[in-house]
Amino acid sequence: xxxxxxxxxxxxxxxxxxxxxxxxxxxxxxxxxxxxxxxxxxxxxxxxxxxxxxxxxxxxxxxxxxxxxxxxxxxxxxxxxxxxxxxxxxxxxxxxxxxxxxxxxxxxxxxxxxxxxxxxxxxxxxxxxxxxxxxxxxxxxxxxxxxxxxxxxxxxxxxxxxxxxxxxxxxxxxxxxxxxxxxxxxxxxxxxxxxxxxxxxxxxxxxxxxxxxxxxxxxxx
Numbered sequence: 556x557x558x559x560x561x562x563x564x565x566x567x568x569x570x571x572x573x574x575x576x577x578x579x580x581x582x583x584x585x586x587x588x589x590x591x592x593x594x595x596x597x598x599x600x601x602x603x604x605x606x607x608x609x610x611x612x613x614x615x616x617x618x619x620x621x622x623x624x625x626x627x628x629x630x631x632x633x634x635x636x637x638x639x640x641x642x643x644x645x646x647x648x649x650x651x652x653x654x655x656x657x658x659x660x661x662x663x664x665x666x667x668x669x670x671x672x673x674x675x676x677x678x679x680x681x682x683x684x685x686x687x688x689x690x691x692x693x694x695x696x697x698x699x700x701x702x703x704x705x706x707x708x709x710x711x712x713x714x715x716x717x718x719x720x721x722x723x724x725x726x727x728x729x730x731x732x733x734x735x736x737x738x739x740x741x742x743x744x745x746x747x748x749x750x751x752x753x754x755x756x757x758x759x760x761x762x763x764x765x766x767x768x769x770x771x772x773x774x775x776x
Contacts, residue, residue, distance in 0.1 A: 590762055593722040593731060598674025598681070601629050601721065628671040630686070630775045632663045635743040636729055636768035638753060643667045644687040644708045648750065651698070654688060654708040656755040658743045669774050672721070673713070680735055681721050682713035691717040694734045694757045701747065704737060706755040722762075729768040733757075740767045 589595050596604070633642040635658035644667055645655045660668050669686035683692040685708035692708045693716040710717050718735040732741040734757035742759045743766055744751065759767050 589722060590731075592726065593724045593762065595679075596721045596723050597679065598629075598672075598676070601672065601674070604723075628673045628684070630669060630671055630773070632668050632772040632774055633670065633730075634658075634770040634772065635753070636765040636770060637743050637745050640753065641668045642670075642755065642769075644685040646687050652702070652705075652707070652750070654685070654690060655751070656685075656692060656706040656708065657751070658753040658755065663772070663774070675713075675718070678718060678735070679720075680718040682717050683719065684708075684713075693717050694736045696736055701744075701751065702754075702756075704734070704739065704757045705751075706741065706757065724768075727768065728770075730771050731762050731767050731769065742766045 634640065635642065638658055640658040641660040641663055642656050642658045643660045645652065645657055646667065648655055663669070666686040670692070671684040671686060673682045673684060674680075675682065684690065685692060688708055690708040691710040691713045692706050693710045695702065695705045695707050696716070698705055716736050719741075720733040720735060722731040722733065723729075724731070733739070734741065737757055739757045740759040740762055741755050741757050744754045744756055745766065747754060762768065
């Protein structure tokens, strides 16, 4: 298992992180312009990063591993830069929160912390499929209150609700996800309490800091 570091051959020099200029939400059928200091990554670039990255072991639970059954995709684990925890699919949560994504695992214990990133050339976006339940991650735009726009692995197919743009910042060596459904960046809700503490929600108009930043680990090695 390797940490995914930058290894892109055609990357322009990036500046220090700055807040992007406010503007209209991007159209749902195409990725928005990259925020300042961040570059959108496509499927081929992500594959090259995983193949050529420097090796760094992610903490695996004793006796556990991830089965690489989706060989046509990049199998990754996401670690929140905010709390240092890995994102898990909450399979045992009761409806309607079954499958909510939450940064709460100290290590990669298995499929619960694994995701297949599938690149779509037409839309130039990624879909994320949870290895825990073989379901695509959707942005729950119609949820209300504190769960509105929560990320949940519940879809059998990938449509507009399940599409994301993946960004990389070389200076920070971190990644960010933007939902194409609402044009907002995925945030780890560190300030929540209870069962939804550390839940992932697409609700930020900017990448303001570690709340929207993640480290990716390659599970295919």
